[in-house]
Amino acid sequence: MIEQKLANGDSIPSIGLGTWKSEPGEVGAAVREALRIGYRHVDCARIYMNEPEIGAALTAEFSEGQVRREDVWITSKLWNDSHEAERVRPALESTLRDLQLEQLDLYLIHWPVASRHDVLIPERGDEFLTPEQAPLTETWAALEDCVRAGLCRHIGVSNFTPKKIEAMTRNASIQPSMCQVEMHPYLPQDDLLAWCKQNGIAVTAYSPLGSPDRPERVRRASDPSLLEHDVVRSIAERHNVVAAQVLIRWAIERETVVIPKSTNPTRLAQNLAAADLELTPDDMAQMREIEGPYRFVYGAFWELEGGPYTVDWLWND
């Protein structure tokens, strides 16, 4: 099992199972199959609406004795409607109940965007909270308290820029262990990756396959297909592997963690086996030439008339 080292010396398995878009009714079986074939890292979130089924699957596997809790890295994420300081710990405790765990390995702020409590996806601008109403510094301080209380071992962020991380943690006592962002050859984010490395923050690449099953609201007519890109396909053919394996190994070559999603046993096995693929410097150079940048999870759903957030603020500060 390939691992990445975190700043404090802990290790996180480089390939994790993504569970965004894994349907209830399918995700439990996928988690159990993944653990049986050797996955030791599951990436979850409250908003994926499938944590109770994942919790049942984890408990079943742990109680059958093949896999121990302490051998599996489990991440979850704080949703936007619980950024206010007093809501952070209850949100984490709720996720722990759903996942049937006593402690998470990693808890991330899912987006740097806040909404009113119980408004999961705002449909009107006034359903958001402004950065002043829900300061990220206070959300972070509440997360630090969760670490001190033993509810999670590490904390971090998702969909943040270096500038937002810096502003949030300037006076923090615990630094983020992880920054999880969309990352693949169409969106390599070299500057963000270099900044994170310099600052001792590990990076997780989400949507590493270009997220072909993303929902309608995150889809644009012009979206290209990463799995069908000629360069990716020709490298895959040369190595006698499938395109997804090339994309997963690309992420590992760059020393990031990567969380491909699948609920299909064949593809779960393919994705884990990507760890054994050996890409050449020439393969990596060819993938560097892939046109971009192209962001699939664009964040347009956070830009509503009269609301405080824009796509430009999200990615370009």
Ligand code: A2P
């Ligand atoms: P499925 O779950 O049916 O296997 P991402 O991780 O970028 O979000 O992409 C997930 C999408 O990629 C899902 O549609 C998933 O389908 C598909 N996928 C996962 N693994 C593979 C693979 N090895 N080959 C082809 N498609 C894959």
